Amino acid sequence: MNDEGKLSDDVATWNLADEDSNVEHGVQQTDHPITPVQVGNLMRVAGRQAGRQAGRQAGRQAGRQAGRQAGRQAGRQAGRQAGRQAGRQAGRQAGRQAGRQADRQTDRQTDR
Structure with missing residues (x-):
């Protein structure tokens, strides 16, 4: 994660939306995506x-x-x-x- 709360470009993640939408959709978002x-x-x-x-x-x-x-x-x-x-x-x-x-x-x- 970078300072703005967005995902950085060098990691692959399952969901590229911001953290709030992930929480709404029930997706567990950690500070260390896979x-x-x-x-x-x-x-x-x-x-x-x-x-x-x-x-x-x-x-x-x-x-x-x-x-x-x-x-x-x-x-x-x-x-x-x-x-x-x-x-x-x-x-x-x-x-x-x-x-x-x-x-x-x-x-x-x-x-x-």
């Missing part, structure tokens, strides 16, 4: 904040996606492994059973 440098600072801070937020969001999303993918892959792998194991086990069991059965059969025939 400068272009402050506008730049606010923009930079807001941009940084928005960037961080977007980065966090993208990171979370990518993390979830990777987690799901890894989970599916591990599930498939474990399923295959368990299937193979169960198949082998059942095969061995059936083989033993069939072998015993065949032995009994031959024993009966030799006894006669």
